[in-house]
Amino acid sequence: MTASASAETLARTGLRSPAFARLLRALLPALSMTLILIAIAYLNPRAISYFGFSLMLNLAIPIALATIAQMFVITVNELDLSIGTFVGFVACVTATWLRDAPLLGVVVLLGSIGVYAALGALIHLRNLPSIVVTLGMSFVWQGLAILMLPKPGGKAPDWLQGFMSLKPPFVPFPIIAALVIGLGVHVALMRTSYGAVLRGTGGNAQAIHRAGWSILKTKVTMFALTGLFGVLSGMALVGITTSADANLGNGYTLLAIAGVILGGGEFVGGRVSPIGAVIGALTLALAASPLLTFMHIPPDWQVAANGAILIIVLAARALISRREGDR
Amino acid sequence: MTAVRTLLARPWIWSFIGALIVWLAAILFTGGYGAGGMITAALSLAVFMVIVGIGQMFVITLGPGNVDLSLPANIGLASAVAMKVMGGSNAMIAVGLVAALASGMAVGAANYLLIRVLRIPPIIATLSSSFIVLSIDIAYGRGLQIKPPPAFADFTNIQVFGIPILAIGGVVFAFLAGIALQRMIYGRSVLAIGQNMRAAWLAGIPVERIRFFTYTLSGALGGINGALLAGYFRGASVDIGNEYLLSSIAVVVIGGTSVAGGKANVPGIWGASLFLVLLLTMLNTFGVSAGVRLLLTGLIIVGVITAAGGQKTLR
Numbered sequence: 001m002t003a004s005a006s007a008e009t010l011a012r013t014g015l016r017s018p019a020f021a022r023l024l025r026a027l028l029p030a031l032s033m034t035l036i037l038i039a040i041a042y043l044n045p046r047a048i049s050y051f052g053f054s055l056m057l058n059l060a061i062p063i064a065l066a067t068i069a070q071m072f073v074i075t076v077n078e079l080d081l082s083i084g085t086f087v088g089f090v091a092c093v094t095a096t097w098l099r100d101a102p103l104l105g106v107v108v109l110l111g112s113i114g115v116y117a118a119l120g121a122l123i124h125l126r127n128l129p130s131i132v133v134t135l136g137m138s139f140v141w142q143g144l145a146i147l148m149l150p151k152p153g154g155k156a157p158d159w160l161q162g163f164m165s166l167k168p169p170f171v172p173f174p175i176i177a178a179l180v181i182g183l184g185v186h187v188a189l190m191r192t193s194y195g196a197v198l199r200g201t202g203g204n205a206q207a208i209h210r211a212g213w214s215i216l217k218t219k220v221t222m223f224a225l226t227g228l229f230g231v232l233s234g235m236a237l238v239g240i241t242t243s244a245d246a247n248l249g250n251g252y253t254l255l256a257i258a259g260v261i262l263g264g265g266e267f268v269g270g271r272v273s274p275i276g277a278v279i280g281a282l283t284l285a286l287a288a289s290p291l292l293t294f295m296h297i298p299p300d301w302q303v304a305a306n307g308a309i310l311i312i313v314l315a316a317r318a319l320i321s322r323r324e325g326d327r
Numbered sequence: 328m329t330a331v332r333t334l335l336a337r338p339w340i341w342s343f344i345g346a347l348i349v350w351l352a353a354i355l356f357t358g359g360y361g362a363g364g365m366i367t368a369a370l371s372l373a374v375f376m377v378i379v380g381i382g383q384m385f386v387i388t389l390g391p392g393n394v395d396l397s398l399p400a401n402i403g404l405a406s407a408v409a410m411k412v413m414g415g416s417n418a419m420i421a422v423g424l425v426a427a428l429a430s431g432m433a434v435g436a437a438n439y440l441l442i443r444v445l446r447i448p449p450i451i452a453t454l455s456s457s458f459i460v461l462s463i464d465i466a467y468g469r470g471l472q473i474k475p476p477p478a479f480a481d482f483t484n485i486q487v488f489g490i491p492i493l494a495i496g497g498v499v500f501a502f503l504a505g506i507a508l509q510r511m512i513y514g515r516s517v518l519a520i521g522q523n524m525r526a527a528w529l530a531g532i533p534v535e536r537i538r539f540f541t542y543t544l545s546g547a548l549g550g551i552n553g554a555l556l557a558g559y560f561r562g563a564s565v566d567i568g569n570e571y572l573l574s575s576i577a578v579v580v581i582g583g584t585s586v587a588g589g590k591a592n593v594p595g596i597w598g599a600s601l602f603l604v605l606l607l608t609m610l611n612t613f614g615v616s617a618g619v620r621l622l623l624t625g626l627i628i629v630g631v632i633t634a635a636g637g638q639k640t641l642r
Contacts, residue, residue, distance in 0.1 A: 081573075129586040132632045135573055139625030254396070254454050261451050267392055282513035300466040307458025310451065311441060318446030324470065 025320045029263045029279040036286050043294035050172055055175035060285035062087065062162075062237035064178055066252045067281040068185055068274060069229035069308045072222045074260050075189070075272045076202045078123065082138035083230055083256055086112070087249030089141040089233025093238035095154025095244035098235075102157075113227035120223025124216050137251070143317060145246035152245035156238045164239030182278035189274055202270025259284055262313055283313070290299035338583030345581075345631060346605050353609035365612075367489050368606045371559070374497035376600035378552045379571050380578040381504045382545035386449075387579055389538060390521045390588035395545045397457035398575055401434045404460050404569025405553025406470035410475060410563040417478040424554055433551015434460055435543040442542070443535060464565055475558045483558035493555065498597070503595040514591075517541060521588030567633050574603060579611060579639030581631055602631075 582595025
């Protein structure tokens with residue numbers, strides 16, 4: 001539903017209607033991010049500047065990419081518990097092979113996307129629980145990463161480092177990147193006809209199958225896309241940190257799931273929102289450290305504050321959904 | 328012959344066969360040396376996986392999306408609580424165990440409240456609560472270097488004819504959990520909810536009470552596990568429970584419990600725990616590096632689940 005249409009229904013039916021709740025729900029990810037930004041602005045006005053945003057949102061780009069990656073599998077009712085270690089693996093490849101032997105690096109990264117596609121096929125054909133398969137794969141990626149880079153080290157390729165530290169005029173790079181990622185995926189997944197088929201696989205696989213589409217193909221596509229965005233996330237991460245570590249991405253698995261849900265996605269039913277997911281990732285990135293640093297929360301309690309923010313935002317979402325009354 | 332066939336038809340037998348193969352491979356490599364010691368060590372470590380695995384099994388059986396990701400933080404906090412309350416004195420062992428149990432139950436109950444009252448999906452609810460529990464543990468357990476009471480540490484290491492007493496307790500506990508699952512109203516209710524929550528509710532099952540009890544049970548088992556781990560490894564630490572995030576889920580699924588819910592299997596958890604522990608033991612005896620060990624563990628988990636196949640769809 002477009003914003004103007006919801007505004008129209010809103011005008012017709014008043015503030016307590018389900019339509020209003022639905023609009024509120026769609027706006028909630030943006031709303032929660034705005035609240036956090038207001039809090040940051042209140043605590044430290046200097047942070048709201050070109051330089052401040054570049055710093056605060058720097059690490060948000062890889063998180064946003066990993067969140068989008070997770071969103072693709074969630075769209076088809078699966079879950080990827082290996083995305084974090086996969087990002088770490090990609091980071092190790094990028095900081096070693098992609099720099100020293102670009103051709104080999106590219107082949108390995110493309111191959112790892114192929115592995116993701118194959119996992120999608122395996123999970124579909126053998127009707128396996130994706131949680132367990134990706135759980136196993138998380139060990140595989142971590143093992144490979146440790147084999148490649150037993151100690152933290154390596155170095156990001158110069159072009160990648162240069163790209164990640166771009167300083168475009170007026171708008172900080174992370175914000176432009178987030179817009180490009182969010183809008184690009186939004187158009188592809190929400191506005192194209194095959195995008196509808198892909199989401200339909202999560203909504204009603206049988207119906208999509210009866211309509212003549214191959215479920216195998218849609219699942220493979222979604223897993224390959226997850227692999228692709230995982231690769232992008234790992235590369236972006238190394239571009240920022242400039243060196244890699246096998247454990248670099250470990251926290252991303254749960255962060256990415258939280259980002260998708262924060263952004264208005266559902267675990268089943270193909271109901272996801274790419275723009276929401278990106279906003280969710282940015283919110284998490286902002287809430288993770290800048291906000292807490294400005295609030296002078298002692299390091300011991302920063303993780304707890306993270307959890308509390310997640311709970312508050314999700315509780316707000318649940319309250320709104322209840323009013324919306326769609327179950 | 329029919330006995331063999333009915334045995335092979337059990338979903339849990341494969342995890343035991345897997346454990347046996349891995350063990351044989353390991354002692355073949357050492358030339359039979361340390362075969363018994365390997366089993367003793369595997370039994371001691373597997374029992375910790377079994378305890379949390381059974382809690383996780385009840386939660387997962389509640390249906391799709393139900394999972395307890397707060398176990399690692401829960402275990403860490405409970406280990407600190409137990410050590411602090413026991414304070415190294417034999418007289419306080421029982422009190423310390425009760426405190427760890429209470430800490431675990433509180434975490435479990437809080438998880439349920441988040442899920443029920445705030446309607447947060449269980450994956451995210453238990454994840455968020457684990458963040459908070461982790462912080463509490465870091466703040467509470469800072470610089471905690473209390474050794475467990477000698478009697479408690481000894482108890483967690485006692486062996487009877489090479490079988491750790493904890494493992495015997497673990498088998499008895501698994502047996503009771505099996506009865507609770509298959510023969511008691513509680514277990515049957517959990518299975519019914521996992522198969523179809525609405526149908527279960529219409530049939531008059533107190534769905535929410537059962538879910539509350541299940542999350543609290545999982546929390547309680549995490550708490551007990553934390554105390555026992557602290558005794559076994561002679562001290563509490565924040566990351567003592569870290570490996571149980573993945574392994575608690577892995578043993579449940581490899582053991583033949585359906586992640587879609589409604590179908591659970593207790594013996595399989597023992598088989599899968601032994602399998603995972605022996606797998607690590609085997610790779611250690613082969614002397615492979617940490618990277619190769621992780622790589623092979625992952626490939627074997629994927630291989631096992633592929634070979635065991637997915638659930639047949641009911642419709």
